[in-house]
Amino acid sequence: MHLRPVLFILAALSAGSATAGSPAPHYHLAPITIPGANGVYVADINEAGQAVGYYVDADFANQAFLFDGQQVITLARPAGRDEAMATAINDLGQIVGYATTITDDGAQTTALLWDAAQPDSYVVIGDDQANKLDPADINNAGVVVGLASQDGAFRAFSWSAAGGLVDDGVPPNGPDTQAYWSAINDAGTIVGGWNAIFAASHATTGTFGMPGILPIAAGVDDVASMAHGIDEGGTAVGEMDIASDGHAVPVVFQGGIATEIPGALLGLSTGAAYGINATGTIVGRAQDFATLSFKAFVYADGVAYDLLAQCDDDAGFPYLLKAAAINDHGVIVGVGRVGDFEVGSFIATPIGDDSIFDDGFDG
Secondary structure (H helix, E strand, O other): OOOOOOHHHOHHHHHHHOOOOOOOOOEEEEEOOOOOOOOOOOOOOOOOEEEEEEEEEOOOOOEEEEOOOOEEEEEOOOOOOEEEEEEOOOOOOEEEEEEEEHHHHHHHHEEEEEEEEEEEEEEOOOOOOOOOOEEEEEEOOOEEEEOOOOOOOEEEEEEEEEEEEEEOOOOOOOOOEEEEEEEEOOOOOEEEEEEOOOEEEEEEEEEEOOOEEEOOOOOOOOEEEEEEEEOOOEEEEEOOOOOOOOOOEEEEEEEOOOEEEEOOOOOOEEEEEEEEEEOOOOEEEEOOOOOEEEEEEEEEOOOOEOOOOHHHOOOOOEEEEEEEEEEEOOOOOEEEEEOOOEEEEEEEOOOOOOOHHHOOOOO
C-alpha cells in the first residue's frame, strides 16, 4: 500500500546519517511458500498483512494469489483467460490485477477487481479489448490506476465504480509518447511515467478527476526517471539518473525536487525505490547488471541497510532481488533468488528484541 505523510523526510535525506540513538532495524525473514510453484512474485501488502502477487504454476502459467498471513489462496479468473496477476491491495482488501490469454490475434486482457473476503469471485473493470487495462494500484477509495494498451501504445488510465473508465491520455511530448500510472494515494495524487517508444521513461504526476500529466520534479524530462510509489502526504519514491551518467539511483520526489536516497545503492551501480510507509521507511533495490548483483534495501532513520543482512536468517534466499512494498507496521514484502533460476517471495517482519539474534548477526 501507499501510505501516510512523512513530514521529516527531506531533513533525514539531507542529513544522510542515523538519528542519534536510533537502533538498526531487524527482521524475521520468511518465505511465501506455494507447493509446486515454479516461481512466486509478490507485489504489494496492506495494513492487515495481506499480500498479493502471482505465482508460476506447474504448467508454467501465471496465477494471481492472495497471501492472508497464513496461507496462499489462488484468485479466481474468467474461464476464457489462462493466466492472471494481482498487482495491488488496499486496506479494505480490494485487489486489482488482470487476466490474459494469448491468441492468434494477440493478447486478450481483462482487468479484474477481487475482494479478499471472497477470493473466488471478481468484478471486471472496463471490459473493452480496445482498451486492454493493466491496473497498477488501488487506493482506499477504490480508485484504480494503471496503463491501457491501445493498438500497442500505452496510455494512462484511472477507474472508479462511480465514474467508470477514464482515459488520462499522455503528456504533450510528441506523437510517439506513451504514459502509465504506477501508484495513487487516498488524496487522489497519482504518479507514474511517460516515454517515447523504445526510449527512457520520465517521472510524472497527476490528480484523479483532473486532466493533465505533469513532470513530478525539475529535470525529470531530461534524464531517465520513474515514480513507483507515493504516501498520503504526496511524497513519492522512485528512480532518476540525477548525475546524467546513465545510472539511475533511488530517489524521493517531494515539492518538485528529486533527492537521492543516500547509501541506498549499497555499493552497486543503479537502483530504485518502490515503497514508503508512515514513518518514512523506504524500500527498494540496488543492482549491477554487469555483475548480476542484486540487493534489497531498507532506508530507515537516515541510513540505508542491506535488508538480508538485517534479518535473523536467510530463510533459504542466497540473495534478495527486490523489496517491493512496506506497510505502516514496517512489514516488507519482496522477491529473492531461491535457486539457480527460480524466484521466490518473502515477508520480512520487524523484530523489536535484539536478544534473539546470534552473536554472529551482521547488523
